[in-house]
Amino acid sequence: MKAAILNGLNDLEYADIPEPEPVGENPVLIRVGAVGVCGSDVLRYGHGKAYHYPLVLGHEFSAIVEEAPDSPHLSAGDRAAVFPLLHRHGDPMSEIGEYALGTGYDYFGSRRHGAMSERMWVPEQSIFRVPNDMPLTHAAMVEPAGVALHAMLKVQIPTHATALVIGAGPIGALAAQWLRILGCSRVLVADIDDRKLETMSRLGFETIDAKTGDTADLARAATDGWGPQIVVEATGNPKALIQAIESASVQGQVVLLGDLSGDLHLAKDTVSSLLRRELRLYGTWNAKVTPKGRSEWDMVIAHLGRDLHVDELISHVRPLGEAPAVFRRLTDRSIWYNKVLFAVAAEAQEEVRTS
Ligand SMILES: [Zn+2]
Structure with missing residues (x-):
């Protein structure tokens, strides 16, 4: 054959x-x-x-x-x-x-x-x-x-929740849809790729053009300064994972969905702010x-x-x-x-x- x-x-x-x-x-x-x-x-x-x-x-x-x-x-x-x-x-x-x-x-x-x-x-x-x-x-x-659903089922979705998905490739796009299906009120999707962002807005999502600034700043600006309660890292880029941690709201949840393409260095201040905000980080597999x-x-x-x-x-x-x-x-x-x-x-x- x-x-x-x-x-x-x-x-x-x-x-x-x-x-x-x-x-x-x-x-x-x-x-x-x-x-x-x-x-x-x-x-x-x-x-x-x-x-x-x-x-x-x-x-x-x-x-x-x-x-x-x-x-x-x-x-x-x-x-x-x-x-x-x-x-x-x-x-x-x-x-x-x-x-x-x-x-x-x-x-x-x-x-x-x-x-x-x-x-x-x-x-x-x-x-x-x-x-x-x-x-x-x-x-x-x-x-x-199924991979995207398994990851999103890790998260506890609070009332009237806002979520951010970083990465509008297939896995990010599927994760965003599951968050909507599972009950998030708002789901933002960030990427640098115009065509992928266009696809996401056609599917009814708010988009963040990550070429225009820092994703964490843009996500906070879009949420009255609070930051999204759920942030999904779906690019595998170590920088995007830092942005995911930085953009999450107090008691926010961060899902690590992308397989990282390199090592990640976390600054002491980032870790300190992660502690102070009482973030929850989830690993997920298959x-x-x-x-x-x-x-x-x-x-x-x-x-x-x-x-x-x-x-x-x-x-x-x-x-x-x-x-x-x-x-x-x-x-x-x-x-x-x-x-x-x-x-x-x-x-x-x-x-x-x-x-
Ligand atoms: Zn695969």
Whole structure:
């Protein structure tokens, strides 16, 4: 079958690889619908962050069931989003359903071959069905939307709350939408990218153009000097994390959602003011998919296409064969992009043609 395979640093090839092998309990053979490019994939491609080579990337993906020999509830043609983490049985955190907090887990597109390929076997438990009329590109956004939801559920939202999201990329844009869905009265979004800010204002958010001044100053000015009660750092830029800490109101909550691109130096005064304001800082990682049917991923699927908008965040959908060229351009930043997806299944390519 065809796959985009990472053979080494900056060395991605669209080539034939052997058919996949069944994995886990009640393995289901799926055809990959669409697969998204995560910021972490760009780091695996161009910054040596891959666990090993060769590696097929791709952990944000939708699927069409092809064969489910041991799963009576699934039939050929069913559409799904697939949770990419394969937990390890016997791990204490996994035993209580906290798969992402466990150790020794396996992961599609990171520790084992992922979804930038035509077919995969996945355990039945990893399959989250979506309505069969949901576009495959949208279903591929369940994974990042789940990451954003998991982070926002850490926060306690006070009455008539104002929130600030720093970073209007896909994860920040999803976090902002969840804050609104979960009950914030005002959600501000800051970025330096005009096109991303435009997208956010089209989605009904107040925006802060971070090119025009210090984000913390601008956020305080927009909130009568108080600062937002909830601040989400969604860029991974160490400076943005300092701005997040500085802009939060007294007893504010700061969510660290971006994986930092470098070390962070916190000035003594910043720490002192963090203490005096009694800030709460939250770390967050991945999403929780248990109990099945009542989990964060089930919540994402229920909101997708209703009040959670992903179409506006998708800047490019390309055939998988273009992956080598696309990754080159993402790495040298010769194109503007937001969420980039590959349409793998013929159905996904057809959806793009007719949309
Ligand atoms: Zn990701």
